Amino acid sequence: MIHEYEPEATRRATGAAESSRASRGWWDRNADEYQSEHGAFLGDDRFVWGPEGLDEADAALLGPADGLKGLDILEIGAGAAQCSRWLAAQGARPVALDLSHRQLQHALRIGGGVPLVEADAGALPFADGSFDLACSAYGAVPFVADPVRVMREVRRVLRPGGRWVFSVTHPLRWAFPDEPGPEGLSVSASYFDRTPYVEQDESGRAVYVEHHRTIGDRVRDVVAGGFRLVDLVEPEWPAWNTQEWGGWSPLRGHLIPGTAIFVCERD
Numbered sequence: 001m002i003h004e005y006e007p008e009a010t011r012r013a014t015g016a017a018e019s020s021r022a023s024r025g026w027w028d029r030n031a032d033e034y035q036s037e038h039g040a041f042l043g044d045d046r047f048v049w050g051p052e053g054l055d056e057a058d059a060a061l062l063g064p065a066d067g068l069k070g071l072d073i074l075e076i077g078a079g080a081a082q083c084s085r086w087l088a089a090q091g092a093r094p095v096a097l098d099l100s101h102r103q104l105q106h107a108l109r110i111g112g113g114v115p116l117v118e119a120d121a122g123a124l125p126f127a128d129g130s131f132d133l134a135c136s137a138y139g140a141v142p143f144v145a146d147p148v149r150v151m152r153e154v155r156r157v158l159r160p161g162g163r164w165v166f167s168v169t170h171p172l173r174w175a176f177p178d179e180p181g182p183e184g185l186s187v188s189a190s191y192f193d194r195t196p197y198v199e200q201d202e203s204g205r206a207v208y209v210e211h212h213r214t215i216g217d218r219v220r221d222v223v224a225g226g227f228r229l230v231d232l233v234e235p236e237w238p239a240w241n242t243q244e245w246g247g248w249s250p251l252r253g254h255l256i257p258g259t260a261i262f263v264c265e266r267d
Contacts, residue, residue, distance in 0.1 A: 007199035007207050014196050014209050016145040020099070020120055022198075022206040023143045027100035035080055035106050041243065044110050045085035049137050049167045050259035051248035054235040056086065061165045061233065061263050062133055068092040071132040074157065076121050076150075076166075077139015081107035084114045095131075097121070098139070122149045126157045134158055136166040142210055145196070147218075151225020155266050164227060164264045170234065170257040173247065174212045180249030185256075218262060227264035235259050 014022075027034075042048055047056035057065060062073075069091030075084045078096035080103060087094040097117040098104050104116045119125050121140035134154050144150055154164050175191040177184050191214065199208040213221065215232075222229050237253025244250075248258045 007201055009197070009199050011193070011195040012198050014145065014198055014206055016122065016149075018206050019143060019145045019196075019209040019211070020122070022209045024099050026208045027098075028102040031079075031100055031102035031106055035103075038245065039080070041245075042080075042082045044082060045089055045112070047083040047086040047137070049233075049261055050235060051243075051245040052235040052237050052253060052259055053241045054233075054259075054261075056083070059233070061231070061261060062135060062163060065090050068133075072130065074124075074126070074131045074134040074154075075139070076124075076134060076136040076154070077141075078107070078116075079103045079139065080110055081112070081114050081116065082110075083135065083137055085110070085112045088112065088114055095126075097124070122146065122153060124153045124157050128156050129159045130157045132159055132162055134162065134164045138167055138169075141166050142168045145209075145211060147211070147213065147221045148224045151221055151227060155226040158266045160266060162266045164266065165261065166264075167259055167261040168218070169210075170260045171213060171215050171218065172257060176247075176252075176256070178247035180244045180247055180252060182251070184247055184249075184252055215260070218260070222262060222264050226266065228267055229262060230265050231261075231263035233261040233263065235261070 071092045073087050073092050073094045075094055075096045078084055078098045081096035084094035084096040095115045097119055099120055101118055104118055107116055141147055175187045175189055177188050194212050197210045198206050200206050219229055234257040237250055
């Protein structure tokens with residue numbers, strides 16, 4: 001019997017090229033399972049900022065929904081383009097970008113006519129000043145070794161005054177085990193340890209990479225990228241949401257933040 005090798009979880013240094021290659025491969029391999037497991041929660045045309053279920057229709061972090069009509073909007077790390085479909089339903093002109101070919105195939109499967117682009121967030125294939133707004137719900141930013149490069153690329157493709165809103169795992173979570181139950185409530189690591197989390201194969205090649213930045217780091221990345229931070233949203237866990245999503249759960253969500261949403265503007 002042939003046993004499939006289970007990736008080894010570790011913390012080690014990893015650069016931009018290895019991180020990008022690992023992310024593309026991981027999402028291509030896992031897109032089917034991800035969409036099967038989370039598709040009902042995400043919906044085909046909802047804009048959900050994270051596992052708490054904060055909906056853009058209620059939060060209006062990009063601005064009032066009736067003000068989105070006619071705007072050019074870039075969604076980065078779009079997955080199956082659920083958020084972009086919601087934006088299109090408001091009359092916006094979204095473009096859904098993702099590194100993973102398989103994720104974008106799911107976007108085609110669902111349909112809706114949103115333009116799809118397969119590209120790296122650190123090298124956006126658009127002209128300067130192409131968009132009015134940019135957004136990312138857990139896409140790209142947590143997985144890149146050089147987030148400032150992404151911030152600068154987003155700034156480049158935005159028009160003056162453009163808003164850039166992105167969500168990531170709340171940095172505080174890195175000090176706790178990634179477990180939804182009581183074992184996930186005790187600090188097990190230093191919040192200040194920026195060493196990336198890496199899953200690697202038997203040859204030591206990274207197959208999944210996630211980068212930790214503290215809250216202060218994220219703020220400095222935003223500023224270094226040429227943006228002004230206008231809000232930092234930490235969604236509380238709502239009573240209606242009884243699901244677990246990886247390390248996110250009602251138990252943990254009622255006690256410690258799970259998501260951080262950065263609302264930024266290009267001056």
